[in-house]
Amino acid sequence: MQVSEQVDFRELCRRHGLTVTHQRAVIYDSLISFSGHPSPEEVYERVRNLIPRISLATVYKTLHTFIDSGMLRELSLHHGSLRVDTKQDPHHHLVCTGCKSVFDLDEAALKPAKLVGKIPKGFRVERMTVEVHGLCSNCARSLRQN
Amino acid sequence: MQVSEQVDFRELCRRHGLTVTHQRAVIYDSLISFSGHPSPEEVYERVRNLIPRISLATVYKTLHTFIDSGMLRELSLHHGSLRVDTKQDPHHHLVCTGCKSVFDLDEAALKPAKLVGKIPKGFRVERMTVEVHGLCSNCARSLRQN
DNA sequence: CTAGGTGCAAAGTATTTGCAACGCT
DNA sequence: AGCGTTGCAAATACTTTGCACCTAG
Numbered sequence: 001m002q003v004s005e006q007v008d009f010r011e012l013c014r015r016h017g018l019t020v021t022h023q024r025a026v027i028y029d030s031l032i033s034f035s036g037h038p039s040p041e042e043v044y045e046r047v048r049n050l051i052p053r054i055s056l057a058t059v060y061k062t063l064h065t066f067i068d069s070g071m072l073r074e075l076s077l078h079h080g081s082l083r084v085d086t087k088q089d090p091h092h093h094l095v096c097t098g099c100k101s102v103f104d105l106d107e108a109a110l111k112p113a114k115l116v117g118k119i120p121k122g123f124r125v126e127r128m129t130v131e132v133h134g135l136c137s138n139c140a141r142s143l144r145q146n
Numbered sequence: 147m148q149v150s151e152q153v154d155f156r157e158l159c160r161r162h163g164l165t166v167t168h169q170r171a172v173i174y175d176s177l178i179s180f181s182g183h184p185s186p187e188e189v190y191e192r193v194r195n196l197i198p199r200i201s202l203a204t205v206y207k208t209l210h211t212f213i214d215s216g217m218l219r220e221l222s223l224h225h226g227s228l229r230v231d232t233k234q235d236p237h238h239h240l241v242c243t244g245c246k247s248v249f250d251l252d253e254a255a256l257k258p259a260k261l262v263g264k265i266p267k268g269f270r271v272e273r274m275t276v277e278v279h280g281l282c283s284n285c286a287r288s289l290r291q292n
Numbered sequence: 293c294t295a296g297g298t299g300c301a302a303a304g305t306a307t308t309t310g311c312a313a314c315g316c317t
Numbered sequence: 318a319g320c321g322t323t324g325c326a327a328a329t330a331c332t333t334t335g336c337a338c339c340t341a342g
Contacts, residue, residue, distance in 0.1 A: 019341060021297065032232050037248050039227040040331085055299045060332060062297095063230060075229035075248065076222050076239070076277070080332085081185040081306065083221035084209060086178050093222070094269060102183050102221065109263030113276045117255025122283025123240060130259045131222070131275050137268025165316060167322065186306085201324045206307065208322095226307080227331065 016069040026050050027062045037075050076131070077102065092130040098139025105132065162215040172196050173208045183221050222277070223248065238276040244285025251278065 009028055013020045030046045031038070038046075044059045066072045077083075077095055083102070092110055094103040110130055119125070155174055159166045176192045177184070184192075190205045212218045223229075223241055229248070238256055240249040256276055265271070 019296070021341075023298070031230065037229040037231065039225065039229065041227070053299070055301095056331095057300080057333075058298055060228070063228060065297095067230060073231045075231045078225070078228055079185065081187070082206070082209060082224055083183040083185065084177065084213065085183065085219045085221045094265060096269075097272065103266055103269075105265065106263060109261065109265065111260040111262055113259040114257040115255065115278070116257055117252060119240060119251065119255065119278070120249055120282070122286060123242075123249075124281045124286050125278055126243065126280040128276055128278050131277060132261070132265070132271055132273075133275070134272040135270045136266070140268060140270050165321065167316070169323070199324070201326095202306095203308075203325080204323055211322095 012071060016071045018065065018069050018071065023047075023051060023054060023058055024062055024065070026054075027059060028066070031072075090127065090129070092132065094132045094134070094136075096136035096139055097133055098135050098142075101136060103136075105130075158217060162217045164211065164215050164217070169193075169197060169200060169204055170208055170211075172200075173205060174212070177218075236273065236275075238278065240278045240280070240282075242282035242285055243279055244281050244288075247282060249282075251276075 009025045010020050012028075013024070018024070026047050027043060030043055033046070034042070040056065040059050040063060043063075044054070044056045047054055047059065067074050077100055079100055087104060090107045092105040092107065094105050096102075113128060113130060115125070115128075155171045156166050158174075159170070164170070172193050173189060176189055179192070180188070186202065186205050186209060189209075190200070190202045193200055193205065213220050220243075223246055225246055233250055236253045238251040238253065240251050242248075259274060259276060261271070261274075
């Protein structure tokens with residue numbers, strides 16, 4: 001980890017109201033060092049090279065700290081359980097970032113997106129759906145009350 | 147469950163190459179009777195009213211059977227573990243339905259979608275991302291070999 | 293110095309698996 | 318009749334929690 005990165009991370013933490021710790025810095029660095037979207041376990045394995053005594057629980061706690069502070073986002077919806085979509089016809093989703101509930105949105109409610117740039121070689125596109133993220137009325141209300 | 151629905155379900159199973167069983171019919175009916183996207187546990191609770199001795203494992207197996215046959219789709223990405231997004235700037239996702247890996251796609255690679263219809267009352271939209279679903283080159287290749 | 297962060301072990305969820313009995317075709 | 322499906326119980330995977338110690342501010 002270079003000095004410049006340390007400085008960046010301190011600044012990042014300040015902006016999000018977080019305490020700077022060695023563990024957090026290393027976990028953050030590890031996260032951005034992956035090209036994809038690693039599981040907590042994978043992050044743990046990589047971080048262990050630098051902090052052998054770190055625990056997986058710390059990785060989990062830190063990821064949630066990062067998410068809660070807004071430093072990074074949770075990738076799409078993670079309900080913690082399997083969900084299926086019974087609608088056959090194409091449609092989109094309205095996702096509440098508060099309670100994680102998903103409402104279906106008619107295809108007609110959106111002007112379609114269109115691919116114009118290039119995508120990774122060999123990827124075979126099957127369909128495109130739009131996810132509209134935000135707060136449902138319930139979550140918006142309870143947030144206002146706090 | 148009415149006769150007409152039974153007939154529909156038989157037909158649906160035939161189209162997807164599945165054996166028709168009582169459990170599958172009841173699970174399918176239960177699924178479409180929910181307005182949202184229930185967890186396996188919630189499906190189980192509802193199905194138990196009709197088949198008291200059904201097991202949660204059967205619900206899981208059946209959901210996977212439905213997904214694998216293409217009778218219904220998995221809602222968004224379910225990695226079975228927590229994933230985060232480190233990129234700060236707006237971007238979209240390319241999701242492989244085979245291996246579940248996610249590639250980031252530059253905002254510029256897509257003509258943006260635009261909301262034109264109405265959405266549920268009180269929902270506060272924060273951002274919109276497009277998910278492009280398909281097969282990555284690896285998965286496309288290994289599928290061809292089978 | 294002290295509030296909050298960390299490591300460890302144990303507890304909680306979520307999901308899968310092995311296997312014998314059963315039901316569809 | 319034969320093979321795939323089901324129910325059950327046990328195993329595994331994923332995540333959170335409680336608590337004593339440690340560390341950043």
